[in-house]
Amino acid sequence: MSILDWEGWGRAPEGFDAAMLDAYSLLQENVAARVRDVFPVLGSPAGLAAEATVCAQLLQTVSRGDNLTLEDQLRHWSEGLRRR
Numbered sequence: 001m002s003i004l005d006w007e008g009w010g011r012a013p014e015g016f017d018a019a020m021l022d023a024y025s026l027l028q029e030n031v032a033a034r035v036r037d038v039f040p041v042l043g044s045p046a047g048l049a050a051e052a053t054v055c056a057q058l059l060q061t062v063s064r065g066d067n068l069t070l071e072d073q074l075r076h077w078s079e080g081l082r083r084r
Helices: 016-024 029-038 045-063 068-083
Strands: none
Touching (some): 016 029, 016 068, 045 068
16 A cells, blocks of 8 residues: 655655644644654654755745744744754
8 A cells, every 4th residue: 555645746854744744733832742742753853854844845835925823933943943
């Protein structure tokens, strides 16, 4: 059995989908904490590339007027990633 993810069509860093889920849960701290517990790749050296990729992609959508409710949380996340 195989599962195809048509959303981005291509290879992504390990943990990309988990990082995307984490990003969209940033407005709900308890949900975001649960996502991080369930997906230990987040915060790991391998997962940092995925987190940075997702954060950058979503900040680009903010610049186009999308995901505006996430802007502050994404910027805070971005600053945390830069410090690592």
